[in-house]
Amino acid sequence: MIDTRKVLRHYIKSPTALFCTIIILSFGVLAIGADWIAPDNPYDLRTFSLSDRMKPPAWMRGGTLTFVLGTDDQGRDILSTIIYGLRTSFLVGFGVIALSTLVGSILGLIAGYFGRLIDTVICRIADIMLSFPAFLMALLLLGLLKWQGEMPVILAISAIFWVRYARVMRGNVLAEKAREYVDAARSLGAGNLRIIFSHLLPNVVSTLFVIAAVDLGMVIVLESTLSFLGVGMPLTTPSLGMMIASGYNYLYAGIWWVVLFPGLVLALLILAINLLGDWLRRELNPRIQ
């Protein structure tokens, strides 16, 4: 079990953890409040015009304060597009984590708790999934099915990411199941569900939490990569990866701001998530230290 108060005490004393939290939270606030915070809605056709295309950032010659970070090839405000793109990143990130934790835990529980044939089937599938890179499978899935958008990307990535949760869950359940307290609970008349929910689950939560924290960064990178390649988000959905892809075409003309700003925001977000995930892993899993 986790000593929550100890973790919190360490958390307050760790500048890295606090700094990362601030970054993630402020990006989160931007993403949630995009409709009110962003200067423009870059995907509302009425708000941008081609005559504003490729404006440099405000501090450069030719830049205006209307478009602080400049505009892209369609005349969209970069800052606004980044804010809306963050929303997509978070949506996909948390969507995948939620879905794959749920599905993975349930499958892992079933495999570990009931064993036999169903265990073998789930484990074999997991083995096969793990032998191919997640990125490749998601790309092929989306590319072959010709799906685009938030929901397809969430489904495609979750279809691969559930495996680790299932494995961890199964391993923990197997280990805990052999413990005496489970026998004791059973002899007191507790049913399967009660044993699972009040005895097995609390022991696994911290491990699942750590995996989820590490996965979140990976999922966000994955989404931006898929969108960069043109198989993730459709043109009508803001995405940092797609912004970078469209800006990349103009890089040779010396127009760097369409690529650099979304890239930096993406990098900062992932860095913060990864550092916080690392910190959590060390904190909740002292064996690795």
Add this chain to the structure above:
Amino acid sequence: MLSYISGRILQSILVLIGVTIICFIMFQYMGDPALALAGMDATKEQLEEAARMLGLDRPLYEQYVRFLWRAVHGDFGISFMTKTPALKLVLKRMPATLELAGTAMIFATLIGGLVGVFAAVKPRFVASRLAMVGTLMGITLPTFFIGILSIYFFAILLGWLPPFGRGDVIGIGIWSTGLLTVSGLKHLILPALTLGMFQLSMSTRVIRGEMMEVLAEDYIRTARAKGLSVLMVTLRHALKNALIPFVTIAGLQLGQLIAFSIVTETVFQWPGMGNLLLMAIGQTDQPVVITYIMVIAFIFVFINLTVDLTYCLLNPRIAYD
């Protein structure tokens, strides 16, 4: 151990059969293959002719057996785009991808190994700390962003290296190599470093972690107390033991590199398999996509099998069930 090996081989074959079934279903039900082959403005007769040619009028299991039979014989259908055999298209692109992934792996292993050992032996040096921050960047930044940044700095601003393409290639039999020309090598540096950056950072961290763990062992202290030099202890006693986990992840890394070369090839317009795959996806050229999947599945199964068997030989202590 023999039963373990045969079990692994059997499992690999099952995985490959599974992949063919998935590919077969994809091919049959994603879009209309007859229409794609005959073209949009085909007449009804032409459509039927195309359907007959593809065997679509036969029962499903017969189609699958035919599909499998032809796949075993290297026939994966005709590309809708270019009307040439899909396998030939994919195989023609393979040398470019393998050279890119192989070079990236050498970068990752050599540089990662050296930096990792150094950072473990001298953890307090400024250089070691900088290297660790660098590896954090390498793990954090998405591959495509690293690629674009390196193109912007080294190709556009500084003009040191070419921004895209593969340069001049020399054909040796069926293999076309860019490794033997100056322009080919110049074109290889940026994409290979970009592709290998993640793995390089990972190897550095893994090697450093393993080395630090080994260096803290008693037998290292004993070796030092015997009067052996630091270099000797580091290389002979510590590195040897730190390498075992490293060797096993190296094989898996190659697979990751081949997969992620899709991204790098797109950024650098590298004429490899990944580039072809994205083009085929964009054009709904199913035979090429499916051929790519089969080829890549074969490569992966082969790599995984080799890694498992190597591990089995390197580390006989493991009990196999």
